[in-house]
Amino acid sequence: MLRIAPTFTVETPTTVDEVVALLQRHGPEARVVAGGTDVMPNLKHGLYEPKVLVSLGRVQGLDGLDLSGDPLSLGALVTLHRLAEHPEVRHLLPSLAAAVGHVAGPQHRRMGTLGGNVCLDTRCVYINQTYFWREALGFCIKKDGTECHVTRTGKKCVAAASNDSAPPLLTLDARLEIVGVGGRREVALDDFYVNDGVKNNALAQGEVVTRILVPRPAPIRRFGFDKLRIRESVDFPMLNVAVAFDLVDGQARRPDIVVSAIAARPRRVKGLPEGLLNHVLVAEWGEKAFQSTRPLPNINGDVEWRREMVPVLVRRAVAAATE
Ligand SMILES: Cc1cc2nc3c(=O)[nH]c(=O)nc-3n(C[C@H](O)[C@H](O)[C@H](O)COP(=O)(O)OP(=O)(O)OC[C@H]3O[C@@H](n4cnc5c(N)ncnc54)[C@H](O)[C@@H]3O)c2cc1C
Ligand code: SF4
Known part of the structure; x- marks a missing residue:
């Protein structure tokens, strides 16, 4: 039928x-x-x-880009294509430009917006299917059912955050401007994402994201991004990693790494050491990221392989940051 x-x-x-x-x-x-x-x-x-x-x-005024002040202001309706190609965005926010430039395919990026990407729904191999596919297997917690086909016993949906803009925006300490019946409020992106695959953000009923605000990065701050996916175009991430660190006289300070596409909420890696930026330090960062990452069989890709790829993506993201 x-x-x-x-x-x-x-x-x-x-x-x-x-x-x-x-x-x-x-x-x-x-x-x-x-x-x-x-x-x-x-x-x-x-x-x-x-x-x-x-x-x-x-809606008027939602597609503005203001890169002149601090914070930088990115309208929610700015397309991914415009961000990825904008010379000043590429210069000031290279990891964000790289991430949105790797979303889906060219047509999606011309239609898709930054606000839509930030608010993207979570994904799972058991939910992003036709109605009949899901009905045949039995519906799950995220829609119409009571069990999770991934965890089997869990009562919580663990569908994966799959938006590529989230990791770089988190390492950029971005904030969201949100407007609702109560007026305008600002929320740190760190407080926006919650660990629930049914609805993984803190938007209240009736609220809309109007701008993404990014503190103007210091010239010594370096940013990188890398992504694992089946094909080099179109596909959603099986894993994505953003890195940021200050680089002064070869020394890496205040390192920050965010890994996503592993759980409902992107994960910040804790306890990263500082020091001379060389392959030993980057390997330590990769190991910390590996230890804090436990991919689930909620999206495509063997879980052990996705985990093994975490240090590889860290290394590539650092290389991108220092190019
Ligand atoms: C084949 C395919 C491949 C894809 N690959 C990727 C990928 O690799 N990486 C990736 O990140 N995404 C991918 N996507 C998803 C999507 O194209 C992008 O995430 C895109 O940025 C979504 O933006 P949009 O404006 O189209 O959002 P919409 O589809 O319009 O909305 C997405 C969600 O955000 C909400 N929303 C939108 N704007 C706002 C706002 N301003 N305030 C509050 N809520 C809002 C909507 O209600 C909806 O829940 C893919 C999609 C397809 C079809
Ligand atoms: S993680 Fe579980 S509850 Fe969530 S969409 Fe997948 S199968 Fe459904």
Whole structure:
């Protein structure tokens, strides 16, 4: 039997206030859509069934890039393509430009937005399937069911954060500007992601991300990113790693590494040593990252292999940072 995608209406507000009012009026029956590159496949698969899509496409002022001050301001509607190609973004935020330049394929990056990427839903081999596939196996906690096919016994969804912008933005200490009925608030990206695959962010009902704010990096700070995926285009990450550190006279200080696509929330590696930046130090960082990473069979790729690749990606990300 053919399952038709549910019918919905599309609202096209032109101001953030109108967006918030629509989200308030329709409550849980409404869903925000930006570029729609993730929302549309998910709608077809019945992963959610909103009655109203609130499109951000015509909202004025959300696609601005202001790189003149501190913090740098990246509008939620800025496309991934624009960010990846922007010379000043590539210069100031090289790991972010690299990460968004490796999202999906060229068409997705021209439609897909930074806000949509930051708010991307988690993914799992048992949920990103057609309705009939999921029905045949038995629905799971994330939608319509009560068990998790990954952990079997767990009562929590462990679907993986799969957005490539999150690790570099975390190493950049980014903050989000969020607007809702209560007005405007700012939240550190560190506090935005939560470890729950059903909904892995702290957006309240009716709230929308309007800007991503990034402290202007100091010239001594280095940033790198690398990603593991099946093909060199289109595919979601099986693992992604962002690194950042200060580099002065060959010494690496304040190292920061974030690993993602392993759990619902990106993971920051703790206890990284400082010192002369050489292969010994980078191997120590890789080992720390390896020890703190336990991939799950929630996305494609053998879990042991994905774990073994963590130090490799750390090394490549450091190489990218020092190029
Ligand atoms: C074949 C394919 C491959 C892909 N590969 C990758 C990949 O390698 N890496 C990757 O990171 N992504 C990948 N994606 C997912 C997607 O294309 C990108 O993440 C894209 O950046 C999503 O942006 P969007 O504007 O299209 O978001 P949408 O699809 O419009 O929205 C995504 C989610 O964010 C919410 N949302 C959007 N904007 C806002 C906002 N301003 N405030 C609050 N909530 C908001 C929506 O409600 C929805 O839940 C892939 C998608 C496809 C179809
Ligand atoms: S992790 Fe478990 S509950 Fe979550 S989507 Fe996968 S199978 Fe479903």
